[in-house]
Amino acid sequence: MDAGVTEDAIELRYRFDTKVLPAAMSGWWRSAVPPQKFVHRAVFWAVVWLGLLVLAGAIGQYGLSPVLVIAGILGAGVMVAAFAYLQRTRMRQFYRIVGAHWDQTGEIAVRFDAQGVDMRDDVSMQRYAWAAIDAVHRAKGATVLRTGMAMIAIPDAALPEGLDPSAFRARLNGWRGS
Amino acid sequence: MSDDIVVTPSFPKKLEKEGACLTTKQMPFVSHVIAWLVLFGGIVLSFQIVDRIAPQQFGTPHLVAVSLGAASYMLFSLTLGTLMNRHNWAIQRAAREKSTPFSFRFGADGFGIDARNSKTDYEWDAVDEVAVLTGGTGVRVGVFVYPVAEADLPESMTSEVFRAQLETWRAA
Numbered sequence: 001m002d003a004g005v006t007e008d009a010i011e012l013r014y015r016f017d018t019k020v021l022p023a024a025m026s027g028w029w030r031s032a033v034p035p036q037k038f039v040h041r042a043v044f045w046a047v048v049w050l051g052l053l054v055l056a057g058a059i060g061q062y063g064l065s066p067v068l069v070i071a072g073i074l075g076a077g078v079m080v081a082a083f084a085y086l087q088r089t090r091m092r093q094f095y096r097i098v099g100a101h102w103d104q105t106g107e108i109a110v111r112f113d114a115q116g117v118d119m120r121d122d123v124s125m126q127r128y129a130w131a132a133i134d135a136v137h138r139a140k141g142a143t144v145l146r147t148g149m150a151m152i153a154i155p156d157a158a159l160p161e162g163l164d165p166s167a168f169r170a171r172l173n174g175w176r177g178s
Numbered sequence: 179m180s181d182d183i184v185v186t187p188s189f190p191k192k193l194e195k196e197g198a199c200l201t202t203k204q205m206p207f208v209s210h211v212i213a214w215l216v217l218f219g220g221i222v223l224s225f226q227i228v229d230r231i232a233p234q235q236f237g238t239p240h241l242v243a244v245s246l247g248a249a250s251y252m253l254f255s256l257t258l259g260t261l262m263n264r265h266n267w268a269i270q271r272a273a274r275e276k277s278t279p280f281s282f283r284f285g286a287d288g289f290g291i292d293a294r295n296s297k298t299d300y301e302w303d304a305v306d307e308v309a310v311l312t313g314g315t316g317v318r319v320g321v322f323v324y325p326v327a328e329a330d331l332p333e334s335m336t337s338e339v340f341r342a343q344l345e346t347w348r349a350a
């Protein structure tokens with residue numbers, strides 16, 4: 001199977017660079033669970049901060065200093081930092097464990113055509129009909145295909161010259177939709 | 179030469195969730211220690227800052243306020259986390275439902291997954307881990323953990339026997 005782009009098929013050969021894994025996984029995840037709309041998030045935080053203001057006013061009524069609210073926010077801030085740190089270490093560990101998988105795969109050869117996706121590497125062989133591909137999603141530095149809860153990530157670096165990522169996705173979606 | 183073991187997975191919720199933890203559970207001890215240090219250091223620092231802002235008022239109420247703030251955020255983030263988790267699992271299960279019927283095939287050549295519209299074959303080198311889960315086994319390939327409940331195994335086969343067989347094939 002040689003790398004190449006024709007009318008009927010796109011064939012790629014590449015080694016998976018695990019550096020794109022975090023971005024690919026978050027793109028994959030967003031294709032299943034779309035993020036909250038910006039307006040929703042803005043309203044949510046506006047309500048939270050308004051609530052804090054009201055709280056500051058309310059405790060003032062009881063003769064307590066509104067500075068107490070700032071003290072409370074500081075305490076919450078510490079928790080935010082601690083949770084963020086835990087999350088970061090957890091994710092780094094996660095990518096390390098998961099990324100080790102690609103030490104085994106060697107060069108990956110993948111073919112997209114009207115029938116579906118055919119992917120082979122040193123240790124596996126995967127065949128998907130287009131009906132199995134639930135989403136083709138853009139991620140930073142990669143294109144992600146989601147099938148059930150599995151992910152196929154194609155790094156942008158694997159695409160040949162003359163095929164940019166969005167054109168690539170358009171062709172995949174063309175096959176998927178037909 | 180042993181026969182293939184073919185399994186129709188039932189994906190019990192508990193087993194699947196436990197399996198999903200395989201990739202994140204091994205957080206180093208040092209990270210835990212650092213996280214707790216950050217937490218306590220941060221809270222002590224907050225006390226100091228509060229003292230700086232309102233020196234004449236520094237006292238128990240402010241300490242209580244800092245702690246209350248910290249506790250509220252913890253509660254908030256745990257609640258939100260639990261709700262989001264539940265939502266995410268529901269989406270995952272629904273997504274998987276679309277690929278049923280599923281079957282897992284384990285043999286000397288490797289591990290195969292047959293689903294509607296897709297077919298995957300892994301050599302044993304691709305399998306990263308055969309893990310003990312409560313009431314079953316988790317076969318991990320990269321990010322994905324394929325749960326095999328003891329109840330899904332062929333009659334009279336226990337999870338121990340199943341894992342031993344997989345390890346034999348893997349080692350061969």
